[in-house]
Amino acid sequence: xxxxxxHLTLLVVCTLLIxxxxxxxxxxxxxxxxxxxxTKSSTFIKGKSRVQGEDLVHWIICFPTGTVNIKEAxxxxxxxxxxxxxxxxxxIYTHFWYFPYIYGQESATIEGTPLIDPSLVxxxxxxPSYGKIELNKNGEVKKIExxxxxxxxxxxxxxxxxxxxxxxxxxxxVK
Numbered sequence: 001x002x003x004x005x006x007h008l009t010l011l012v013v014c015t016l017l018i019x020x021x022x023x024x025x026x027x028x029x030x031x032x033x034x035x036x037x038x039t040k041s042s043t044f045i046k047g048k049s050r051v052q053g054e055d056l057v058h059w060i061i062c063f064p065t066g067t068v069n070i071k072e073a074x075x076x077x078x079x080x081x082x083x084x085x086x087x088x089x090x091x092i093y094t095h096f097w098y099f100p101y102i103y104g105q106e107s108a109t110i111e112g113t114p115l116i117d118p119s120l121v122x123x124x125x126x127x128p129s130y131g132k133i134e135l136n137k138n139g140e141v142k143k144i145e146x147x148x149x150x151x152x153x154x155x156x157x158x159x160x161x162x163x164x165x166x167x168x169x170x171x172x173x174v175k
Contacts, residue, residue, distance in 0.1 A: 020097030025070075031112065032086035033074045040117060046088060047114035053077025059104035068094070073110045083121035087112030 053076030057066045070092060078084045090112025098104030130152040134143040147155075 020095070022093060022095045024091060025094055025108075026092040028087075028090055028092070028112070030086055030088055030115070031074060031090065031110075032078065032115075033071050034078060034085055036085045037117075040119065043118055044085070045116045045118060047081060047084070047116055049113075050090075050111055051077050051080050051084070051087070051114050052109060052111045053080065054107055054109045056105060056107040059098055059106065061101055064106065068106050068108045070108045070110070073108045077110050077112065078114070081114040081116065083116045083118060084114040085117045085120070086115040088115050089113050 053073040055069050055072040055076070057064050057068050059065070073092070074087070077087055087110065090110060093109045093111075094107070095109065096104070096106045130147050130149050132143075132145045132147055132155070133141060134145070136142045
């Protein structure tokens with residue numbers, strides 16, 4: 001009987017030592033950490049899938065490596081979708097677990113539907129890693145051409161030398 005009580009006591013102690021908590025902190029309709037131009041709100045689009053952002057802090061021995069910041073979690077969720085300015089219909093959770101005097105984690109997680117400003121969305125598939133972009137007189141993109149990296153760096157050095165030469169010529173004429 002004493003052996004069974006000892007096993008039960010050890011099981012309860014181990015369970016308590018390796019416990020974790022999770023709390024639902026906030027339900028929200030709209031949240032953002034960015035400046036939003038509300039005059040364009042009629043053009044905003046609701047995203048199709050939910051996004052998630054997290055800020056995580058590690059606990060080593062009994063010392064945290066920082067402080068959990070909900071704003072960081074919001075920023076990460078918003079920045080995960082191109083053109084996103086806010087999150088809709090979401091929830092914020094905090095999570096914590098700790099194995100005493102060894103290791104633990106504390107985190108804030110936000111989940112919501114992105115609110116997208118189409119004027120901020122840029123199709124990154126159109127822009128090559130190295131390329132030449134030709135503009136018209138109004139500053140609008142006329143042509144995008146993909147080039148090799150060595151050609152890119154050759155053009156870059158050429159333009160740098162030309163601008164330095166023009167700067168040197170300009171300074172000679174001013175004096």
